[in-house]
Amino acid sequence: MTTIETLSDVAPAAHAVDIRELPTPPYRGTTLPDIDYDAHPAYGGMLPKPTLSERLYALKIFVKTFAFVSLRRIVDYENMPLLSKEAGFSGLNFSTALRYVTMFARIRASRMIGTLTGARRPAMPANPALLNKIKADGIVCLTLAPEELDQIRNATNPGFAKLDERRANILPEKRKFDDNVYWCTRTADPAAFATVENVFKRYGIIEAASAYLGRPVGVKHVNGQINDQDLTFWKRVFPDTKLADPWGSYLHIDATYGMLKCAIYVHDIGPDGGPFCYIRGSQNARIGWFEGMVRRTNDFCGFSGRRPDARQKFMALPAFLRRKADFGGDLPDNSPDVARLREGHFAATSNYGNCVLFDGNGMHRGGMVNKGERRCLFILLAEI
Ligand SMILES: [Fe+2]
Known part of the structure; x- marks a missing residue:
């Protein structure tokens, strides 16, 4: 454990912060895994060859x-x-x-003027150690004080109560991902935003995010999530086959751009409680502009799904477009990529901290609860 508390590391504005060293080495790969879909038993290995009209349809979408x-x-x-x-x-x-167009034009113009006049610039990191860690690993685990966690719990309890009420009215097997998320708003839940912002400012988290992203940053969203053992989105990956679920299931990069995220655990989370997991250092893997867009496009249009119809459409695309942001379920366990991923795979259980700051451009997953229930807050940091 490294406690960052020397004056040379911390500007007076930031509290000393307890950053745990990660137990895994950084990812040795330089790119995201490359998957041979023609040879994959649930894709080219079993699906019929797409017809010309299927190819044209898939390309159009x-x-x-x-x-x-x-x-x-x-x-x-x-x-x-x-x-x-x-x-x-x-x-x-x-x-x-x-x-929207008017608002967009107004904001863009004011940001441009701010950039030209020097008024719009990234923050000076109050805690350089935090910034250096997120740059190197893509993930930093911090430990908030018990009273800070209490304040956050109190401020977000009303949101979790609404979420409990909503979930109680939906049968577990009918719950969709969004049924388990409550988006706080500044009008309905001002205390949730104020409390998180206060704690983040205390540790220099907002400044570190701003310096990392190279732009002014604030708390854009605060949302509460409940995952339980009934939510098994990462199991039965290929529901129409007898293939065993792969180790890499649900490993993905986020479809979003230009933001950092933070998970706050409002209770202890062990290995079976669905901890957030990250491939250390994988945010530095090289993903070209076009490749990133292709991966996100397939996720957005549903071609990344793993039911037979989605797989059929995905396979109707030309090979160079067959890439997903949500790729983990397609990784065969015996591929050399998986060995590298396993090596850098870090599960952020509570003994590493209760506040996990991460870059969603790196490979990650979470909320895969084997036992009980996970209550977690997700905070999105972006320019606001
Ligand atoms: Fe994600």
């Missing part, structure tokens, strides 16, 4: 979605205000589109 994903990237969607009901967005029509 891909191109349309690629345009959508490109647009999101160009407008820097993750770093713009949300089109939420809270912001008065009632659905896409001429008036809301006009409103």
